[in-house]
Amino acid sequence: MNSSLCRTAIAAALPVMLAACASTVVDAQWRSVELPASYLRGATVMVNCEAADVVLRRICEDRVTADLSARGAVAVLAAPGTVAAAQPGVVDMQYLPAARDSGAKAVLSMTVGASTAAVSQGMQLSIGGFGFGGHSAGGVGVSAPIGGGQVTNGYSANGRVTDVASGRLMWTARASTPPSSDVNAQLADLSKTVLDAAAKAGLF
Numbered sequence: 015m016n017s018s019l020c021r022t023a024i025a026a027a028l029p030v031m032l033a034a035c036a037s038t039v040v041d042a043q044w045r046s047v048e049l050p051a052s053y054l055r056g057a058t059v060m061v062n063c064e065a066a067d068v069v070l071r072r073i074c075e076d077r078v079t080a081d082l083s084a085r086g087a088v089a090v091l092a093a094p095g096t097v098a099a100a101q102p103g104v105v106d107m108q109y110l111p112a113a114r115d116s117g118a119k120a121v122l123s124m125t126v127g128a129s130t131a132a133v134s135q136g137m138q139l140s141i142g143g144f145g146f147g148g149h150s151a152g153g154v155g156v157s158a159p160i161g162g163g164q165v166t167n168g169y170s171a172n173g174r175v176t177d178v179a180s181g182r183l184m185w186t187a188r189a190s191t192p193p194s195s196d197v198n199a200q201l202a203d204l205s206k207t208v209l210d211a212a213a214k215a216g217l218f
Contacts, residue, residue, distance in 0.1 A: 037191075037192065038189060038190065038191040038192070038200075038203040038204060038207045039189060039190060039207070040187055040188070040189045040207060040208075040211045041170070041188045041189060041190055042187065042188045043185075043186070043187040043188075043211055043215065044185065044186050044187070045184075045185050045215050045216075046182065046183065046184045046185060048182065048184070049184045049185060049215075049216070049217070051216050052216065052217070052218060053120070053175075053184065053216070053217050054082075054085070054087050054119070054120060054122075054175070054212070054217045054218055055085075055086055055087070055217075055218050056086055056087065056088075057087055057088070057118075057119040057120060058087070058088045058090060058116065058117055058118045058119055059082055059087045059088065059089055059090070059118055059119065059120050059121070059122050060089075060090050060091070060092060060109060060112065060113040060116060060118040060120070060121045060122070060178075061075055061078050061079050061082065061089050061090070061091055061122050061124075062075070062091075062092065062097075062106075062109055062121065062122070062123045062124070063075045063078065063123070063124045063125075063126060064123065064124070064125040064126070065125070065126045065127065066127065070126055070197070070201065071126075073197070073198055073201045074124055074126050074171075074201050074204075074205065075091060077201055077202050077204075077205035077206075078122065078124055078205045078209070079091070080205075081205050081206055081209045082122065082209065085209065085213060085218045086218060087218070089122075090116050090118060092109065092112040092113075092116070093112065096111070096112040096115070097109055097111075097112050098111075105174065105176075105183065106121055106123045106174060106176045106183075107176075107181060109121045109123065109176075110176070110178055110181060113178045114178055118178055119177075119178060119179075120175050120176060120177055120178055120184070121174075121175070121176045121178060122173065122174070122175050123173070123174045123176070124171050124172070124173045124174075124204075124205070124208065125171065125172045125174075126169055126170070126171045126201065126204065127169065127170060128167040128168070128169055128170075129168055129169060129170035129190055130167065130168035130190070130192070130193055131165050131166065131167050131168070131193060132165065132166050132168070132192075132193035133164065133165050166193040166194055166195045167193055167197075168190060168191050168192050168193040168194070168200070169190070169191050169197070169200050169201070169204060170188060170189065170190040170191075170204075171188070171189050171190075171201075171204040171205070171207075171208055172186065172187075172188045173186065173187050173188075173189075173208035173209075173211075173212070174186040175212070175217065184217075185212060185215055185217060187208055187211045187212070187215075189204050189207040189208050189211070190204075191203050191204055191207075
């Protein structure tokens with residue numbers, strides 16, 4: 015395909031791409047058959063956010079803590095130095111000792127990472143690179159925007175609820191937000207969307 019046809023095809027696809035990515039959505043969700051009704055209502059929950067940047071982690075933890083409190087749970091954070099390094103292939107088990115010490119019923123972990131990018135002309139690019147629990151997965155999209163332009167990121171969040179007593183994963187969901195220059199608003203949307211999904215799944 016020559017460059018002119020390529021540009022025409024991309025331009026034709028843009029309305030569909032933008033419509034599909036216009037709001038924060040839940041991409042996937044799983045619920046254990048052992049999950050009791052209203053499992054987190056009034057419960058103490060240890061919150062943990064995982065992100066490449068400290069600022070993303072702190073914003074995420076503040077948002078998740080506030081959203082949990084609004085739903086009647088008691089959110090706590092692990093004390094510094096009480097969480098061991100994650101073991102490959104073991105998801106969130108490193109938080110359980112600190113959670114037990116704090117009297118938490120469950121651990122709510124949220125992994126946040128950039129999943130899409132957009133340039134100022136409106137073209138969205140897949141950049142992949144999302145993972146948790148010592149594993150990551152990446153995808154290959156267009157390597158550079160056509161014609162230049164400012165790049166903004168869209169983020170994804172994978173939320174997971176683990177039962178402290180048994181160590182079992184009880185519920186998990188993944189949400190994504192469209193590219194934006196307002197990262198704080200994106201993380202707020204991700205936290206609310208994930209916890210709204212948890213509420214619909216019967217956790218509160």
